Amino acid sequence: MADPRASDPTRQSLWRPLRLLQASIDADIARVYSEKRIKGLKPSYVMELLRLHAHGPMTITELAESVGRTHSALSQKVAAMREAGWVTTVAGDDARSKEVTLTDEARRVIGRLAAEWRATEMAIAEIEAEIPYPLTRVVTDIERALTRKSFYDRITEKLAEDPDWL
Structure with a gap:
């Protein structure tokens, strides 16, 4: 009988290096947060937090549209951000919608998050100039x-x- 490992399609991947690169960059950004003692913040939350700061409370639908995500995906992310203490949700104008608002903790660090966003964009521009x-x-x-x-x-x-x- 042939060894199933020999036919393992995951041994070859054009996609995986890109995913690993993104994970490595996210880990470095998370390290920056950790060094500033910003606990429980994932780099994937920052765009939504900055958007809420710039535009004020939004429904999940409005926030999803503003960042180019599906309602379902953003609903899950908002639940995780709420659990981590970055946002609160309240019932929206109709019973089916939820309005998302920054917590005091999020407002306390939002300037740092904006600074990190700008620094990250400048670092990417620097890398692009090198390649x-x-x-x-x-x-x-x-x-x-x-x-x-x-x-x-x-x-x-x-x-x-x-x-x-x-």
């Missing part, structure tokens, strides 16, 4: 390719050719 093909160009080129044919269509075409999927 021959900037990340923003890569993203734009990938978005154009996906406009021509969606990622969904690309995956399902490949699956239609794979006997293990059929």
Whole structure:
């Protein structure tokens, strides 16, 4: 019998290095927060916290639209941010909506979060100046390719050719 590890498709990945790079960058940002004793803050929360600071309380739907996320994804994130003490939620104008507001703790550190955001953007710009093909160009080129044919269509075409999927 053949060793199943020999056919492990996860041994090869074009996607994983990008995910690991993002995780490494997020870990460094989290380290910055930790050094300033900002506890329980994930780098993935900062955009929403800054958006709430700039625009005031918003419903989950409004916040999701403002950051380009689905309502479902943002609802889960808001629950996690609420649990960590960064936001509160109250019933919105109708019974189905929730309004999201920064906590006092979030307001206390918001200036630091804005400073970190600016520093991160400057660091990315610095890296882009050092490499021959900037990340923003890569993203734009990938978005154009996906406009021509969606990622969904690309995956399902490949699956239609794979006997293990059929």
